[in-house]
């Protein structure tokens with residue numbers, strides 16, 4: 551064996567035991583004969599074969615090498631191995647967006663007549679995907695309250711095949727009991743799927759609590775700097791192979807350039823998440839002291855009912871918080887419009903702090919009744935706290951408070 555190969559194998563054995571910070575920087579790296587230190591990008595749609603026999607072997611699957619970038623791409627594989635290592639999963643697959651990750655999971659692992667139980671306050675487009683599109687193909691969905699375990703139990707039917715949730719929830723940071731939900735899924739022969747976008751593996755690893763699959767919108771914290779749209783699914787090889795089969799046929803795969811951006815994003819993931827958590831906690835505590843603020847929702851606050859569970863499941867409380875101002879919708883809008891540093895955008899998971907009025911944007915499609923059920927009142931504002939200086943952020947919130 552060559553020295554180089556031997557060293558490579560030693561590194562892989564070491565990485566199998568390594569900690570998150572090491573994996574975020576080293577896992578899955580490909581190094582070409584050029585000896586580059588940073589990960590290479592392979593912007594190619596297809597690959598050439600040595601000869602006709604090799605082409606035939608690749609197409610038959612006897613040789614697992616590259617054929618076409620809708621099937622495999624080295625940079626995308628690099629990202630997949632790294633996110634799998636971080637989540638503690640056997641395998642992962644990259645997708646063109648977070649929504650493509652959810653779609654591909656459902657299309658490949660469910661069929662007409664199957665039933666899904668989903669938490670009510672998931673990402674709005676996820677609700678729309680289930681109700682407007684997947685239901686058209688014979689999937690049944692029941693939405694339940696994320697934190698009411700009895701509601702989950704009652705919703706299970708003989709044809710239930712999947713439990714799906716997001717925790718902490720958007721925007722009021724409710725926390726699901728991952729251990730209890732995974733036990734419920736196991737007892738009923740269902741897959742338990744967790745959208746881990748808000749926490750990322752730096753703060754929470756749902757697979758360790760018994761989840762079967764983890765979904766990511768890489769667009770958010772995995773990139774963390776608002777540059778690219780992408781997604782991923784992490785789980786056991788058997789499930790991921792099914793999803794890969796769907797992606798190869800249907801096409802919403804991750805681009806090599808985006809995979810490269812996400813790879814570089816992962817390198818600083820834990821540092822950024824710790825900084826997001828620190829800024830968000832400080833801002834939440836500070837907002838709670840302001841008399842013009844009615845209520846603050848953040849799982850790191852003693853006043854939050856999900857704090858104990860979040861402390862058990864999460865390494866930090868995340869970067870997203872929300873609060874109710876004393877006043878009506880017009881007051882909430884005035885608050886938002888008076889801030890200067892915060893970006894007024896519905897996106898989150900960025901180094902730039904973002905501010906949004908959920909009732910008229912992210913949750914605007916819900917009926918009044920659905921919004922009331924989800925606790926999204928007209929005076930609620932969501933802030934995805936970025937990495938600007940905390941004193942400058944407080945000053946920006948004061949501009950909002952002054953406009954109330």
Ligand SMILES: *Cc1c(COP(=O)(O)O)cnc(C)c1O
Nearest residue numbers: 647648649673745747767769780
């Ligand atoms: C943004 C988001 C998605 C969808 O991801 P895209 O990359 O925008 O397709 C799914 N789930 C959650 C929790 C999100 O925040």
